[in-house]
Amino acid sequence: QSALTQPASVSGSPGQSITISCTGTSSDVGGYNYVSWYQQHPGKAPKLMIYEVSNRPSGVSNRFSGSKSGNTASLTISGLQAEDEADYYCSSYTSSSTRVFGTGTKVTVL
Amino acid sequence: QVQLQQWGAGLLKPSETLSLTCGVYGGSFSGYYWNWIRQPPGRGLEWIGEINHSGSTNYNPSLKSRVTISVDTSKNQFFLNLSSVTAADTAVYYCAREGDDLDVWGQGTTVTVSS
Numbered sequence: 001q002s003a004l005t006q007p008a009s010v011s012g013s014p015g016q017s018i019t020i021s022c023t024g025t026s027s028d029v030g031g032y033n034y035v036s037w038y039q040q041h042p043g044k045a046p047k048l049m050i051y052e053v054s055n056r057p058s059g060v061s062n063r064f065s066g067s068k069s070g071n072t073a074s075l076t077i078s079g080l081q082a083e084d085e086a087d088y089y090c091s092s093y094t095s096s097s098t099r100v101f102g103t104g105t106k107v108t109v110l
Numbered sequence: 111q112v113q114l115q116q117w118g119a120g121l122l123k124p125s126e127t128l129s130l131t132c133g134v135y136g137g138s139f140s141g142y143y144w145n146w147i148r149q150p151p152g153r154g155l156e157w158i159g160e161i162n163h164s165g166s167t168n169y170n171p172s173l174k175s176r177v178t179i180s181v182d183t184s185k186n187q188f189f190l191n192l193s194s195v196t197a198a199d200t201a202v203y204y205c206a207r208e209g210d211d212l213d214v215w216g217q218g219t220t221v222t223v224s225s
Contacts, residue, residue, distance in 0.1 A: 001171060003154065036211040038155075045204055045218055046147075046155065051211035089155050091211070097168050099145075104154040 004029065004090055004102035011108040017078040020105045022090030023071060028100055030071035034093035037066055037075045041086045049088075050075060077107070085109045112137025114216035116205045118190075122223045128192040132205030132216055139163055139186045143208040146179060146190045148201040156201075160208065161188055195223045 005023040012018040022029065022037075029035055035053045038046035048057055050066035053073060063078045073092070077084055090102035118130035132144070146158040159169035161179045169177050178191040192199060200223050207214040 034211070038212070045215040046212070047215075048211055048213045051213070055210070057210055057213060091155075091157075096171070098170060099157040099160075101147075101155040101157060 001028075001094060001096065001098060001100045004092060004100055006088075006090060006102040006105045008103070009106045009108065011110055012077075012080045013110045014080055014082065016080050017076060018080060018107065020075045020077075020088055020090075020107070022073040022075070022092075022102045024073075024092055024100070025071055027095040028092040029068065029073050029090075031095060032093045033068070035066070035068060035073040036091045037064075037073075038089045038091065039084075039086045040089065046089065080109055082109050112207065112214050114205050114207065114214055116203075116216040116219050118203075118219055118221070120220055120222060122195050122221065123225055124196050124223060125194055126223075128190070128195050128199065128203075128221055128223075130190040130203055130205070130219055130221075132188050132190075134186040134188075134207070137207075137214075139183055144179075144181070144188045145206045145208055145212060147204045147206060147212075148199075149204070150198075150201040158190065158192075158203075197223050199223050 037050040040046040053068045054066040113135045116132040140163040143160045145160040161167045176193045181188045202218045205216040206212040
């Protein structure tokens, strides 16, 4: 299975909004509403930010939102803050009953 | 509040078998899938596989020939065995619960393969 495609890096100024894309195929992202997003700070375990395309776990800021269109899912961070600087990974269920992660995106707050 | 604590050997020689344990504390063990994920140095996340409390498993096709994930429900633990390791298996290995997706993670275990 091939990793989902994400941009290597995205940057924005404090207060701005940024969007990270996650492109797969009809056998993963496009075929199921089981796309999730994870935030990872250096040296830390990943943290779930969005599940089932657009649902936020309890305790996650509503500045984080998710969506999907066709084979591409997106994570939007609004009101960008310094603490949002991290790596972000998408993940999807696949038609083979497995899971695949995205290539990862480094978010930089300018 | 469920917590995952993981442990295992951190330094292996090529051709040896990697063995890690993940203990589940403070929550239910049944009704979930339990996952292993790894992250090579400076690289992205790679899903290894998962198991539920009854022992049903799914594996990453690229690792399937070398991976065994098992469970001991009496101890609320699950295990990862990866055989015939090489330097390419050097990574931080994480265990995680699949509740609302991968919502609880272990602290990570650094495994280095070197002769």
